[in-house]
Amino acid sequence: MGKKRPHIVIFNPDQMRTDALGHMGENPGAVTPFLDRFAAQDAVSYRYAFCQNPVCTPSRCSFFTGLYPHVHGHRTMRYMLHRHESSLLSELKNAGYYVWMNTRNDLLAGQDEELFAMHASEIFYGGDVLPAPGPVNPDLRGKPGSKYFYSHYKGELKTDERGLNYSPDDEAVDAAVARLKNPVNEKPMCIFLGLIFPHPPYRVEEPYYSLIDRRKVKPRIPEAVPEDGKPLFHRKIRENQQLQDFTEEDWRELRAVYYGMCAKVDAQFERLCRGLKEAGIYDDTAIFFLSDHGDYTGDYGIVEKAQNMMEDCLTRVPFLIKPPKDFRVDAGISDELVELVDFYATAMAMAGVKPDHTHFGKDLSENLRDRKMPVREFVCCEGGRNAEEIHCDEYHDDAKEPDIMGEYYPRQKLQTDPVAHGKATMIRTKEYKYVRRIYEEDEFYDLNAGCETTCTHEHTAERNANECFTKDAQERKNRIHEPEYQTEISVLKEKLLDWYQKTCDVVPFEKDDRHSAEMIRQAVKHICPPEHWAEVEDMIRNRQGNLFEIRRYCEGLAAGMAQKE
Structure with missing residues (x-):
């Protein structure tokens, strides 16, 4: 068991x-x-x-x-x-x-x-x-x-x-x-x-x-x-x-x-x-x-x-x-x-x-x-x-406009905008996040970097401004054009391309035959000895071999019959 x-x-x-x-x-x-x-x-x-x-x-x-x-x-x-x-x-x-x-x-x-x-x-x-x-x-x-x-x-x-x-x-x-x-x-x-x-x-x-x-x-x-x-x-x-x-x-x-x-x-x-x-x-x-x-x-x-x-x-x-x-x-x-x-x-x-x-x-x-x-x-x-x-x-x-009274109207209406709703793909490590956008500028965030010293973010008494100098986990500063990050951006782009190539499709486990049963039947009907046709027909019907295997089998049968004669 x-x-x-x-x-x-x-x-x-x-x-x-x-x-x-x-x-x-x-x-x-x-x-x-x-x-x-x-x-x-x-x-x-x-x-x-x-x-x-x-x-x-x-x-x-x-x-x-x-x-x-x-x-x-x-x-x-x-x-x-x-x-x-x-x-x-x-x-x-x-x-x-x-x-x-x-x-x-x-x-x-x-x-x-x-x-x-x-x-x-x-x-x-x-x-x-x-x-x-x-x-x-x-x-x-x-x-x-x-x-x-x-x-x-x-x-x-x-x-x-x-x-x-x-x-x-x-x-x-x-x-x-x-x-x-x-x-x-x-x-x-x-x-x-x-x-x-x-x-x-x-x-x-x-x-x-x-x-x-x-x-x-x-x-x-x-x-x-x-x-x-x-x-x-x-x-x-x-x-x-x-x-x-x-x-x-x-x-x-x-x-x-x-x-x-x-x-x-x-x-x-x-x-x-x-x-x-x-x-x-x-x-x-x-x-x-x-x-x-x-x-x-x-x-x-x-x-x-x-x-x-x-x-x-x-x-x-x-x-x-x-x-x-x-x-x-x-x-x-x-x-x-x-x-x-x-x-x-x-x-x-x-x-x-x-x-x-x-x-x-x-x-x-x-x-x-x-x-x-x-x-x-x-x-x-x-x-x-x-x-x-x-x-x-x-x-x-x-085929109708979104219902303005519906609570999801703001998002559904925005989906009709191909730029705002355009394709995007994220790749993220512990340190960085890169987002590839098809119709807009890409995004790049240094998740461990601080904001600029001229930070204009709104800070409340509950949110210490010093947070800005420790990390950008809030993803507030898109650094896609900053020169010092171009190496990291290129590395993530390359990894994203590799990821897409490795995962872009899958081959099903099931394998298809290149020839239909009738194709095989027509290809071997003049090779197979008549007295073995019922046996070969069963092989064709039950997919017990492909065209080449059944042809070789029929050729072997024919050779054996010839030797006996």
């Missing part, structure tokens, strides 16, 4: 930033006590984990396949996996896993009703509980022109008579726990739990609403100024979102609510792990906690996300791994650079399942055993569209 395969649990919050994790020590306002203990005792938490696309669907299509978005064109919210594409879920299912998933999808093409059954044994649809109560202040958004109108800020949510705001996320978490406690069969389980939180709108109930100390929340990155050399998107999205009347107190409140949403995610994850322990399978389970991408949350005066922007607040995400008990783990924070495609490689390795396609993920097992083991020299992320790819925006599918 072979080694027992571990259960696999994938806990996937949507749009969660790395600085929402308290144990990273980057944000005094972050409250994630369970994830902090989880990282300290049982798991490795990656400080420098990066997604491969800064929006939902392309990121999920990437980390569930181990492929970069450019390989099969998964760069939009409306192009998902199709029948010819496998995923971690379908591969585990084919290898004997019982795969459970909820309907926070953003992965599989919804128009194909049979596709879900190829990737999952059971799908939890939910919707069996009453809708959770709405905001305490339902009229907060106001009318067009209000400072809240495009802010996505909803604030405090109401609670029901039980003191709960029981959301679809809560229902899915409890359903996953119930399935873990009551398995359908003896198969190892794979649970994919995709959450809505902390995706905007920014809203959360008590006790999480008041849990975040507004005074401790990490100050936001100020708006870019022309001297910063940031892309057109920054100016255009601020014009569209119309948040110029937000005060620093307003921004702190919005950010506190976002981090409160992350605190609720922490509590939901604790509930799942507690369920695993109550089911007696926590030790036998490999647990992966990862977000698909981050969120601006007021940084640079912007809310939500963007398809082609590459700041760390969007591309750097929580990624924690707990192996099963028979795997020695060096628990704590790893400072190695990793990508979310590494999730695919690591989960497949832990499950003992051989991938059915080429992929670009790295198995993190060695780093999980020793956090000092090197993983990647650099990480990459990509997004945006070519000018002619108007179908890549989210509203031209319906």
